[in-house]
Amino acid sequence: MEHKLYIYNTLSRKKELFVSIHENKVGMYVCGPTVYGDAHLGHARPAITFDVVFRYLLHLGYKVRYVRNITDVGHLENDADSGEDKIAKKARLDELEPMEVVQYYTNRYHKAMEALNVLPPSIEPHASGHIMEQIDFVQKILDAGFAYESQGSVYFDVEKYNQSNHYGKLSGRNIEDMLESTRDLEGQSEKRRSVDFALWKKASPEHIMRWKSPWSEGFPGWHLECSAMGTKYLGEQFDIHGGGMDLMFPHHECEIAQNKAGLGKDSVKYWMHNNMITIGGQKMGKSLGNFITLEEFFSGNHALLTHPFSPMTVRFFILQAHYRSTVDFSSAALEASEKGLSRLMEGYARLQKLVPSSKSTIDISDLRAKCEKAMCDDFNTPIVISHLFNALPLIATIYLEFQMISEEDLNELISVFKLYLVDLLGLRTENETSNGLEAYKKAIDLLLNLRLEAKRNKDWTTSDKIRNKLTALGFEIKDTKDGFEWKI
RNA sequence: GGUACUUUGGCCGAGUGGCUAGGCGCCGGUCUGCAAAACCGUAUACGGCGGUUCGAAUCCGCCAAGUACCUCCA
Numbered sequence: 384m385e386h387k388l389y390i391y392n393t394l395s396r397k398k399e400l401f402v403s404i405h406e407n408k409v410g411m412y413v414c415g416p417t418v419y420g421d422a423h424l425g426h427a428r429p430a431i432t433f434d435v436v437f438r439y440l441l442h443l444g445y446k447v448r449y450v451r452n453i454t455d456v457g458h459l460e461n462d463a464d465s466g467e468d469k470i471a472k473k474a475r476l477d478e479l480e481p482m483e484v485v486q487y488y489t490n491r492y493h494k495a496m497e498a499l500n501v502l503p504p505s506i507e508p509h510a511s512g513h514i515m516e517q518i519d520f521v522q523k524i525l526d527a528g529f530a531y532e533s534q535g536s537v538y539f540d541v542e543k544y545n546q547s548n549h550y551g552k553l554s555g556r557n558i559e560d561m562l563e564s565t566r567d568l569e570g571q572s573e574k575r576r577s578v579d580f581a582l583w584k585k586a587s588p589e590h591i592m593r594w595k596s597p598w599s600e601g602f603p604g605w606h607l608e609c610s611a612m613g614t615k616y617l618g619e620q621f622d623i624h625g626g627g628m629d630l631m632f633p634h635h636e637c638e639i640a641q642n643k644a645g646l647g648k649d650s651v652k653y654w655m656h657n658n659m660i661t662i663g664g665q666k667m668g669k670s671l672g673n674f675i676t677l678e679e680f681f682s683g684n685h686a687l688l689t690h691p692f693s694p695m696t697v698r699f700f701i702l703q704a705h706y707r708s709t710v711d712f713s714s715a716a717l718e719a720s721e722k723g724l725s726r727l728m729e730g731y732a733r734l735q736k737l738v739p740s741s742k743s744t745i746d747i748s749d750l751r752a753k754c755e756k757a758m759c760d761d762f763n764t765p766i767v768i769s770h771l772f773n774a775l776p777l778i779a780t781i782y783l784e785f786q787m788i789s790e791e792d793l794n795e796l797i798s799v800f801k802l803y804l805v806d807l808l809g810l811r812t813e814n815e816t817s818n819g820l821e822a823y824k825k826a827i828d829l830l831l832n833l834r835l836e837a838k839r840n841k842d843w844t845t846s847d848k849i850r851n852k853l854t855a856l857g858f859e860i861k862d863t864k865d866g867f868e869w870k871i
Numbered sequence: 872g873g874u875a876c877u878u879u880g881g882c883c884g885a886g887u888g889g890c891u892a893g894g895c896g897c898c899g900g901u902c903u904g905c906a907a908a909a910c911c912g913u914a915u916a917c918g919g920c921g922g923u924u925c926g927a928a929u930c931c932g933c934c935a936a937g938u939a940c941c942u943c944c945a
Contacts, residue, residue, distance in 0.1 A: 554941085713883080724894095770893085
């Protein structure tokens with residue numbers, strides 16, 4: 384592969400040249416959502432971040448197998464090894480079968496992702512559909528001597544693992560300190576050490592989601608699904624594992640330990656973590672209750688939002704920051720993105736209508752290379768966007784006929800915009816979803832204002848004609864004291 | 872308390888030793904019957920204190936503030 388793509392690897396905390404394990408092929412695993420609630424802005428970040436990674440790797444010519452899981456079992460409240468399963472809790476509260484909850488929110492997740500123009504992954508496996516694989520994985524770890532059974536549950540023996548490996552190497556933790564500080568608290572737990580984590584949990588009598596295993600009727604530990612499904616679909620070693628920074632510890636740390644213990648080798652070559660979206664400087668998260676769902680953004684139905692924001696605005700907003708930086712949400716910031724995106728899209732539309740001349744009086748030769756350089760520098764989408772913005776004045780001056788562009792240069796410029804703006808950043812040109820609706824509303828307002836004008840001139844023929852025609856089309860027109868109202 | 876990260880102009884947000892990031896907003900201008908849009912242009916910055924260097928927003932140290940994860944507590 385001829386490219387100089389550098390990816391920041393959380394393991395080394397450095398940008399590393401990307402070299403795939405298998406020539407021309409890339410395996411990528413990204414942690415997907417736990418489907419017990421509507422997707423919020425925080426869920427959009429990894430989806431969009433790794434969508435761009437996916438798109439760029441495809442563009443470079445790789446055959447990419449992109450696996451993004453659906454967590455529908457085993458993720459406990461408070462991410463601890465005790466407490467009620469999140470899905471089961473939601474099911475109990477809503478009086479639904481757990482799988483109804485899963486299906487409902489999975490459908491809604493897919494709908495939101497489609498609106499954001501996030502490409503579907505190659506495989507989207509469910510944890511509940513891979514119980515056998517997870518049981519096998521537990522057995523492997525037990526056979527290797529890195530786990531122990533306790534009252535029907537199976538726990539990973541972190542202390543033993545750490546004697547020959549470094550538990551904590553991803554998140555930079557020193558497990559000896561943790562062992563020291565937690566040793567006193569043992570006693571009531573089935574676990575030998577509080578740092579140990581569950582591979583398999585015996586189900587309590589009221590627990591609905593349960594499967595048979597050699598140890599008990601129960602369910603798999605949360606961290607296990609990624610080890611089992613990643614291995615199943617991408618092999619024992621694969622290129623990229625992605626997810627949010629909040630999953631680094633314990634989730635990904637545990638996954639590394641499980642794979643090393645069960646398979647005898649490290650599975651992942653490049654670990655990538657996107658940063659959080661903040662609101663008022665604080666992480667936007669389910670547990671904090673400060674989240675805004677994607678649907679609320681699209682509908683504008685939230686106290687912090689001044690109006691609806693199109694999915695493309697949300698996507699653009701996220702891409703205007705580098706994925707490893709936090710992004711602070713505010714309605715003002717989103718409005719700024721909305722306007723910026725609109726200008727960019729208008730520029731692209733205008734570009735496609737330019738008339739070429741015999742020669743160019745401008746130089747666009749380095750734009751493609753600049754964009755490519757930015758993408759290769761750990762997917763620096765804000766820089767790509769700034770380069771595209773820099774091309775807008777050129778387009779404007781050609782449009783206003785102050786400058787000329789040759790057919791060759793015009794085709795190149797269109798090609799670069801198409802590639803980066805549409806294909807790689809994934810910004811759709813036609814915003815018929817909510818922008819179209821907005822334009823349509825404005826068109827009706829326009830008509831009614833014409834009618835208002837006619838009324839003021841006592842031109843009743845025109846006034847009545849507009850009202851009657853619109854009424855015939857299904858609109859309800861109401862005159863008010865000094866204006867109008869309408870609805871369908 | 873531990874680990875990691877962050878601190879850039881009115882707001883958002885790149886950059887990593889000397890060369891304009893970019894967006895939104897502001898202000899000025901072109902255009903227009905007026906306005907909007909569009910276009911052109913100007914201004915504003917690198918948390919604090921030291922150090923390294925010819926030169927630091929960029930490297931090093933200390934301090935301050937903040938965030939995340941963990942731990943502790945409840």
